[in-house]
Amino acid sequence: MLRAEGRRLAASKEPHRPGPVHCSPNSPDQAWSGLRAKPLSRYSRAWEQMAVELEFIDWLNKRTTPQSGIVVGIGDDAALLKVPAGRQLVVTTDMLVEGVHFDLADATAERVGRKALGVNLSDLAAEAASPLAALVSLSLPKKGNALELAKELLEGMMPLANKHRCPIVGGDTNVAAGPLTISVTAMGTVAENQAWLRSGAQPGDRLLVTGQLGGSLLGRHLDFEPRVAEAMAIRDRYEVHAALDISDGLALDLARMLAASGVGAIVEVDRIPISSAAVTMAQRDGKAPLDHALGDGEDFELLLALPPDEAKRLCDTQPLQCGWTDIGEITQTCDCKQRHTDGTLTTLEPLGYQH
Numbered sequence: 001m002l003r004a005e006g007r008r009l010a011a012s013k014e015p016h017r018p019g020p021v022h023c024s025p026n027s028p029d030q031a032w033s034g035l036r037a038k039p040l041s042r043y044s045r046a047w048e049q050m051a052v053e054l055e056f057i058d059w060l061n062k063r064t065t066p067q068s069g070i071v072v073g074i075g076d077d078a079a080l081l082k083v084p085a086g087r088q089l090v091v092t093t094d095m096l097v098e099g100v101h102f103d104l105a106d107a108t109a110e111r112v113g114r115k116a117l118g119v120n121l122s123d124l125a126a127e128a129a130s131p132l133a134a135l136v137s138l139s140l141p142k143k144g145n146a147l148e149l150a151k152e153l154l155e156g157m158m159p160l161a162n163k164h165r166c167p168i169v170g171g172d173t174n175v176a177a178g179p180l181t182i183s184v185t186a187m188g189t190v191a192e193n194q195a196w197l198r199s200g201a202q203p204g205d206r207l208l209v210t211g212q213l214g215g216s217l218l219g220r221h222l223d224f225e226p227r228v229a230e231a232m233a234i235r236d237r238y239e240v241h242a243a244l245d246i247s248d249g250l251a252l253d254l255a256r257m258l259a260a261s262g263v264g265a266i267v268e269v270d271r272i273p274i275s276s277a278a279v280t281m282a283q284r285d286g287k288a289p290l291d292h293a294l295g296d297g298e299d300f301e302l303l304l305a306l307p308p309d310e311a312k313r314l315c316d317t318q319p320l321q322c323g324w325t326d327i328g329e330i331t332q333t334c335d336c337k338q339r340h341t342d343g344t345l346t347t348l349e350p351l352g353y354q355h
């Protein structure tokens, strides 16, 4: 197993000292910076550690599908990526901490690993970016088998990475006394000035949301499908003024879009797509299913503002499997209202998950 005495495995930021480990420039241990051997006075431990690290990198390399945008992936001090002419690089990062964002007693490491990559892919989708590559950094607890845990986390990420053509091209790994911490950085590309931003919503735009909302705690917060393909399909066929992914609840994330755009909105509560999980949760806790749909968060669906004719075209054709729903309109006044069944308007409070 990987071993470290509560300190960084990587040698890159430590002063160089002659050690017993010699590597050719192209050896695999040059790839995953945190898994490089470090100079140790205890030679046997250094060799044992290096063998484990090489095993992990070799294991990872065998699971990585080559992609055209990767000039140099795992195999050097840093990855080298190709950004095609006329496209911009989109970069996002997200960190999950055991005990804060997940509990390994409730979810397997594979599911947690999948989520760690998925939330980043969802952010790329929210910008209309095509995935390019990802970096994965792990702080593994000293207790237990760190190497096996690292493999399980990556096993969870790999299918999603392959599905969305987002290869893992490097990262960093520590073993430390703290909780399991997973940091993923994802990169994508988008045609120049074509990225979706939160700030572009205009009065008269329609508000559309993909999929269904609420009750994610029953499992979808781990197993959600980042709307990467949907975002690219919409991007290529329709004009979109503003977008974000719903991570903290529709009400709160909509408020963020409105604030960024300097506009307001009226949401038709009868149209909000309420998931069956939201209904189940409502039966358990006595809240209204609508409240779950508005405030639960971790839906990782897309919220989009489109010109009305584009929104109509999108809703008429419904070309995506996940479906989407027109839930309201953007207004000039800077407030967020909800229209009830009887036609009355009340303020839609920006309640949701606050980090």
Ligand SMILES: [Mg+2]
Pocket (backbone or CB within 6 Å): 122, 123, 126, 244, 245, 247
């Ligand atoms: Mg986001």
